[in-house]
Amino acid sequence: MGLFNKIKNMFKSYDEEEEEVVEEETIEEEPEEEEQEEVVDDEEKEEISPEPVEEKEEEPLEEKKSTEIVEEVKEKPKKKGLFKKKDKKEEEKKSVKIYEKGLTKSRQGFVSKLANLTNKYNKVTEEYFEELEEILIMADIGVNTVMDFMDRLRDRVKSENIEDPELLKEIIVDELFIIYVNDEVLSNKINYNENDISVILFIGVNGVGKTTTIAKIANKLKDEGKKVLLVGADTFRAGAVEQLREWSERVGVGFYGKEESDPSSVVYDGITKAKEEDYDVVLIDTAGRLQNKVNLMKELEKMNKVIDSLVEGGASETLLVLDATTGQNGISQAEAFKEITNITGIVLTKLDGTAKGGIVLAIKESVGIPVKYIGLGETKDDLQTFDIEKYIYGLFKDLM
Numbered sequence: 001m002g003l004f005n006k007i008k009n010m011f012k013s014y015d016e017e018e019e020e021v022v023e024e025e026t027i028e029e030e031p032e033e034e035e036q037e038e039v040v041d042d043e044e045k046e047e048i049s050p051e052p053v054e055e056k057e058e059e060p061l062e063e064k065k066s067t068e069i070v071e072e073v074k075e076k077p078k079k080k081g082l083f084k085k086k087d088k089k090e091e092e093k094k095s096v097k098i099y100e101k102g103l104t105k106s107r108q109g110f111v112s113k114l115a116n117l118t119n120k121y122n123k124v125t126e127e128y129f130e131e132l133e134e135i136l137i138m139a140d141i142g143v144n145t146v147m148d149f150m151d152r153l154r155d156r157v158k159s160e161n162i163e164d165p166e167l168l169k170e171i172i173v174d175e176l177f178i179i180y181v182n183d184e185v186l187s188n189k190i191n192y193n194e195n196d197i198s199v200i201l202f203i204g205v206n207g208v209g210k211t212t213t214i215a216k217i218a219n220k221l222k223d224e225g226k227k228v229l230l231v232g233a234d235t236f237r238a239g240a241v242e243q244l245r246e247w248s249e250r251v252g253v254g255f256y257g258k259e260e261s262d263p264s265s266v267v268y269d270g271i272t273k274a275k276e277e278d279y280d281v282v283l284i285d286t287a288g289r290l291q292n293k294v295n296l297m298k299e300l301e302k303m304n305k306v307i308d309s310l311v312e313g314g315a316s317e318t319l320l321v322l323d324a325t326t327g328q329n330g331i332s333q334a335e336a337f338k339e340i341t342n343i344t345g346i347v348l349t350k351l352d353g354t355a356k357g358g359i360v361l362a363i364k365e366s367v368g369i370p371v372k373y374i375g376l377g378e379t380k381d382d383l384q385t386f387d388i389e390k391y392i393y394g395l396f397k398d399l400m
């Protein structure tokens with residue numbers, strides 16, 4: 001099965017499941033009474049063991065049978081494991097909705113152009129190809145990626161003898177993203193230090209969303225039960241340290257920072273504090289003055305030296321923050337930063353503000369560094385771990 005259909009099957013059902021979820025939520029609210037625990041345990045064993053309780057995903061079961069199972073499950077007291085599964089599914093659903101919402105502009109921009117193209121041409125012609133190519137290039141998908149893609153598409157159209165543009169919708173989505181999806185190197189996983197404090201360094205030019213991203217990530221980590229310290233090493237721009245301090249208060253995490261001092265010494269003091277006070281994760285905000293590359297390189301080198309000297313294995317991640325609305329400019333920033341320091345991941349902010357959601361592919365093409373987080377709006381939930389499948393769904397759901 002192609003990517004298009006796989007993703008469609010994964011997420012499209014969420015729209016139709018709403019009703020059932022309401023019921024499950026009420027069940028969830030039932031108190032976990034202590035006296036009942038024993039009884040529950042016994043019943044569980046009986047109820048849970050006979051069949052897998054994955055309702056609708058496991059389609060192969062006969063229709064009648066699967067309905068029975070679903071009903072049975074609804075009536076029974078719930079097992080902890082089942083709760084977790086539901087919670088996780090709810091989280092997934094919520095996340096898919098955030099992707100959908102955040103990518104609305106792109107969907108209405110470049111993806112609707114794709115849909116129109118299919119309506120405009122009733123046959124796949126050279127003009128069709130040319131128009132398609134233009135749409136993709138306008139969507140911030142890198143030029144080389146588009147060229148490779150067009151070659152592959154043309155080949156497939158020829159070899160499979162495709163004439164109807166309607167049939168190409170699926171193939172377009174599949175072929176556009178297949179490289180990204182097949183490339184295992186591009187893991188979205190954030191690395192944490194197993195043996196010591198995890199230090200995450202945030203770099204990127206002014207205004208891309210570093211400080212707010214740090215606040216959002218701090219909030220997530222705090223929810224996961226981690227003790228988080230924000231370190232304000234953007235000592236260059238007036239007010240930047242103070243802004244981070246305010247965020248630390250709002251989120252309810254620790255803070256260390258000092259204006260008008262050497263960023264490396266702030267990093268030193270910050271990590272020392274984190275060690276003394278038993279923090280788990282340190283998020284460091286830096287100033288990204290790309291105007292002076294040599295200085296910036298030296299500054300980052302110095303910071304890394306400090307981190308290396310204090311933390312086993314050094315920084316766990318160096319995340320470059322890019323603003324999706326800046327298109328090619330953002331790509332140039334990534335290339336420049338890549339020359340001066342080792343970047344382990346990209347945070348792509350403000351995807352909600354662009355109608356050209358193809359930039360993820362351009363990043364892959366030009367920089368080859370995995371996108372780990374994306375910003376889909378201004379609230380804390382709008383920062384999401386990057387998931388290529390949800391991303392594709394958010395962009396193309398109207399075609400699915």
Ligand SMILES: Nc1nc2c(ncn2[C@@H]2O[C@H](COP(=O)(O)OP(=O)(O)O)[C@@H](O)[C@H]2O)c(=O)[nH]1
Binds near residue numbers: 349374375377382
């Ligand atoms: N719409 C939108 N705005 C964002 C996103 N991320 C950050 N911003 C906004 O971008 C602006 C600059 O952010 P800031 O964190 O101060 O950037 P910094 O200079 O890199 O630290 C702020 O107004 C943020 O609210 C996002 O994903 N979507």
Ligand SMILES: [Mg+2]
Binds near residue numbers: 207212234240285
């Ligand atoms: Mg800032």
